[in-house]
Amino acid sequence: MNEFFGRSLQTTIIFLVVGGIMALALGGYFSSVSYRLSDALVGIQAWFSSRYMAIQDFLTAPRDVISLRQRNAQLEAEVARLQTQVIELQEQVTEREILAALVDFSRANPESTYKAAAVIGRDPSPFLHYIIINRGSNDGIRRGMPVVTDRGLVGRVDAVIADAARVQLITDPASAINVHLQNADTDAMLLGSLTGDLSLDMISQDVVVEPGDVVLTSGLGGDFPADLLVGQVVNVRKRDYELFQQATVQPVVDFARLEIVLVITNFKPVDITPLIPETTP
Amino acid sequence: MKELLAFPILVLVAIVQMAVVGRITLLAGSADLMLLVLVAWALQPQVATAWHWAIAGGALVGFASRLPWAIPLGSYLLVVAAARLLQRRVWEGPLLAMFTVTFLGTLLFHLSSLIALRLTGTPLSVGDALGLVILPSVLLNLLLSIPVFFFIRDFARWVYPVEEE
Secondary structure, three states, X not given: OHHHHXXXXXXXXXXXXXXXXXHXXXXXXXXXXXXXXXXXXXXXXXXXXXXXXXXXXXXXXXXXXXXXXXXXXXXXXXXXXXXXXXXXXXXXXXXXXXXXXXXXXXXXXXXXXXXXXXXXXXXXOOOOOXXXXXXXXXXXXXXXXXXXXXXXXXXEEXXXXXXXXXXXEOOOOOOEEEEEEOOOOEEEEEEOOOOOOEEEEEEEOOOOOOOOOEEEEOOHHXXXXXXXXXXXXXXXXXXXXXXXXXXXXXXXXXXXXXXXXXXEOOOOOOOOHHHOOOOOO | OHHHHHHHHHHHHHHHHHHOHHHOEEOOEXXXXXXXXXXXXXXXXXXXXXXXXXXXXXXXXXXXXXXXOHHHHHHHHHHHHHHHHHHXXXXXXXXXXXXXXXXXXXXXXXXXXXXXXXXXXXXXXXXHHHHHHXXXXXXXXXXXXXXXXXXXXXXXXXXXXXXXX
């Protein structure tokens, strides 16, 4: 009996002590101690948690890599598709800008009728500066018709088949065009060259030609209509012992990037060959 | 039927030459894809249609170009003749033969073009033509001759399969 009461008393005391401690803790009397304890517990839990997450990441990583690679491949394919689309749209914009400029040019020069043509190739021989366009006799293109862009003169039609034509550029070494220097008010001969550079010859010595002078077709010879813009004089070479001055011309047309050209279809070149007197030996 | 392959292939080569290769220039020179294809084709020992290809290729280029038609036709025939000759003599070194014929063939084609153009009234300086067109073209042709040779060799093996001994 005494033993029973002794154990009950012991248990009661333990409960009272624990209850008292809890009551003191809830009452805030152990705040510093409980803070340190909870801090330590939280730190331990965080350590375990971070290790567990690391292990979980390690175990689940292969599956994520595969899915990420698949997603990456999908996104790369999407990027490639969009880039292709952007390039196509840029090409369309460029083409529309060129066409708009050509339309503006044709509106500004209503005296001529034009047929637009795309440049589809160049002469296989590097000695010759000819382009191939995708319009031919079926579209009313005839030999000798002048070819221009919105910037200025390109050349003239040299040969025609049903759906294509070959155009001799003004930069061709065999090209010789009668031109007029606007500021100097004189005529000259525009010559092509192997490198594509343009030069002026047959300029009278007593004429003052200066860099920046505008070069236009003169219409002499009947090969081209008058007043088509060709380029500007870059520099002049004048030597007292020569009969004529020479000059270098910067063309207004970029012949390396010709894409779309206009053929002047209502111009008929005049063949003056019969009027040229034959030289007698 | 295999002989008919020449036409689509050579038309394609002419198109690529005029639309792409001709626009890639070094100074004023450019590569001649048609010449390279004809040389590479003629150097394949199992090929028996090299002359037909030369005539068709020469006619195509002669038609498309402002050059007198006899120049590409005659040049390509001579180049193919040289290739066939070398193919029999230096059969162990086809790539060497390709380089040799490409070098000589390019010189022949461009020099004959130069002479023909000068005779027809085009004022071309020989020095400019040599420095700005012929030598750069030779270099470009030599560079392009390696891939063209291997491509044509594989194509020839596909058209004319070589029987294993």
